[in-house]
Amino acid sequence: MAEEPRRREFGSFPKKPQKITPIATANGKSDEEFIRDYIKPSQEWTTWIHPLTQKIYSLEFLSSHELSKDDFRTCFGIIETTSGVDYKNSSVGWHPAMKRKEMKSPDLRYILVKDDSGAVHGFTSLMPTFENHEPVLYCYEVHLLPELQGSGLGKHLMNQLITIAENIPSTKKVMLTCFTSNLNGLKFYEKIGFTKDDFSPADRTLRGGKVVRPDYVILSRETAHRGLDGELRTIEDHDSDDIEI
Numbered sequence: 001m002a003e004e005p006r007r008r009e010f011g012s013f014p015k016k017p018q019k020i021t022p023i024a025t026a027n028g029k030s031d032e033e034f035i036r037d038y039i040k041p042s043q044e045w046t047t048w049i050h051p052l053t054q055k056i057y058s059l060e061f062l063s064s065h066e067l068s069k070d071d072f073r074t075c076f077g078i079i080e081t082t083s084g085v086d087y088k089n090s091s092v093g094w095h096p097a098m099k100r101k102e103m104k105s106p107d108l109r110y111i112l113v114k115d116d117s118g119a120v121h122g123f124t125s126l127m128p129t130f131e132n133h134e135p136v137l138y139c140y141e142v143h144l145l146p147e148l149q150g151s152g153l154g155k156h157l158m159n160q161l162i163t164i165a166e167n168i169p170s171t172k173k174v175m176l177t178c179f180t181s182n183l184n185g186l187k188f189y190e191k192i193g194f195t196k197d198d199f200s201p202a203d204r205t206l207r208g209g210k211v212v213r214p215d216y217v218i219l220s221r222e223t224a225h226r227g228l229d230g231e232l233r234t235i236e237d238h239d240s241d242d243i244e245i
């Protein structure tokens with residue numbers, strides 16, 4: 001992968017911006033300010049009702065350093081449960097220490113999904129950052145335990161990320177990385193308007209003619225204003241395009 005331009009790969013870290021930018025401003029905000037300025041949540045924002053079981057879950061927004069040890073451990077366990085096999089079968093491999101370090105990245109923020117006993121059943125993590133010199137909102141993780149999969153919650157969480165990206169001035173897109181083996185994940189992202197990003201790694205042809213396909217793809221969805229600011233748009237406004245891998 002070394003010959004590709006710089007991109008966020010599993011287990012790598014973003015560079016800090018050198019000057020005050022809307023991204024640096026966003027990363028300098030407290031959680032309360034971040035919610036107020038970028039999510040602008042309604043009264044119902046913190047509550048999620050499962051459409052089939054009617055079970056009530058709460059959404060909690062917080063920075064990586066605010067995660068309790070128990071919640072951190074649960075989030076790590078959820079990643080291992082839902083995506084451990086994909087990591088282990090990939091060229092990246094599963095490296096718990098590296099993943100834990102990434103999960104504690106200072107500018108990383110979490111939206112936790114908790115049941116009424118306070119146990120975490122899913123989460124997403126996000127970071128305003130620069131990718132290929134462009135301001136983006138990077139989605140590091142989105143993972144739900146099986147009982148919440150297919151409930152519309154994944155889309156609801158991604159909608160929050162899109163709203164955040166729309167509200168941080170100059171942000172061009174929401175970006176993420178997905179293993180090509182995660183066909184359900186790819187279909188989900190396709191359905192909510194993500195397409196293969198221009199910086200996604202291309203196939204490589206070795207000297208002997210063998211074609212090596214990368215085992216992950218970088219996906220993105222542009223903000224409505226493409227970094228120039230503009231009106232808010234929700235996932236429902238998108239027609240889905242096939243993600244070619």
Ligand SMILES: CC(C)(COP(=O)(O)OP(=O)(O)OC[C@H]1O[C@@H](n2cnc3c(N)ncnc32)[C@H](O)[C@@H]1OP(=O)(O)O)[C@@H](O)C(=O)NCCC(=O)NCCS
Binds near residue numbers: 151153179188
């Ligand atoms: C991926 C994940 C976050 C999606 O969340 P979800 O709650 O299951 O998805 P939703 O119910 O919100 O689905 C949103 C839309 O995508 C569609 N969709 C979701 N998965 C799909 C699939 N496998 N095939 C086709 N469509 C799918 C839904 O039908 C829905 O469409 P609609 O808006 O027309 O109703 C969740 O399934 C999950 O945690 N999976 C395991 C972990 C994982 O793979 N994470 C991604 C790592 S990159």
